[in-house]
Amino acid sequence: MSDEDLRPPPDRAPRPVHSETLRAPVWWWLLLAVVTVVAVALALTVGARWWMWLLVIAVPALLAWLFVSLGRERIEVESDGQGGGTLYAGRARLPFDAIARSAVVPATAKQAAMGRQLDPEAFVVHRGYIPTMVIVVLDDPLDPTPYWLISTRDPEGLAAALPDNHYS
Known part of the structure; x- marks a missing residue:
C-alpha cells in the first residue's frame, strides 16, 4: 500500500473549523x-x-x-464536513462520535461548574483568566469521563463547531 492509499479522500480531509490559543492576557x-x-x-x-x-x-x-x-494551551476543532471530526484540547483529542452534546458555560455559571458541580472524573482545561467555558458531554460507554470542561474566549464559536448528537 502506498501513502496515497492511506490518505482520506480530498473531500473528507479534516479542516480546522475552530482554533484558539489560551494565551495570558x-x-x-x-x-x-x-x-x-x-x-x-x-x-x-x-x-x-x-x-x-x-x-x-x-x-x-x-x-x-x-x-x-x-499560554501554550490550544483548543482546536477539525471537521471533514461530513459529520466526522476531532476536538483537540491541549494534548487530548476527542472524536466527534464520542460527543453527545455541548453547551456554553457563561461567566456567571463558571464558578458553579468548577466548584460543587464539578465531577472528579471530568476532563478539564481551565484558565482562570478566561471567563467563559464550554461543556462537552460524552457518549462513550468505554470512557469513564462524563464530560470535558474547556476554557474558551469564543464559547459560541467552539460550541457551534462541535456536533450535537443528542437525540431526544
Whole structure:
C-alpha cells in the first residue's frame, strides 16, 4: 500500500473549523514590564548589590516563562464536513462520535461548574483568566469521563463547531 492509499479522500480531509490559543492576557505582560522597569530603576537608585540584580532579572524572567507556559494551551476543532471530526484540547483529542452534546458555560455559571458541580472524573482545561467555558458531554460507554470542561474566549464559536448528537 502506498501513502496515497492511506490518505482520506480530498473531500473528507479534516479542516480546522475552530482554533484558539489560551494565551495570558496582554495586561499581564504590560504589568510585568512596568514592574520590571520600576524594579530596575529602584535597583539603580539604591546601588543594588549583585544578589538584588539577580532577583531583578530572575523574577521577571520566571514570570515571563510562567505566562508563556500558561499560554501554550490550544483548543482546536477539525471537521471533514461530513459529520466526522476531532476536538483537540491541549494534548487530548476527542472524536466527534464520542460527543453527545455541548453547551456554553457563561461567566456567571463558571464558578458553579468548577466548584460543587464539578465531577472528579471530568476532563478539564481551565484558565482562570478566561471567563467563559464550554461543556462537552460524552457518549462513550468505554470512557469513564462524563464530560470535558474547556476554557474558551469564543464559547459560541467552539460550541457551534462541535456536533450535537443528542437525540431526544
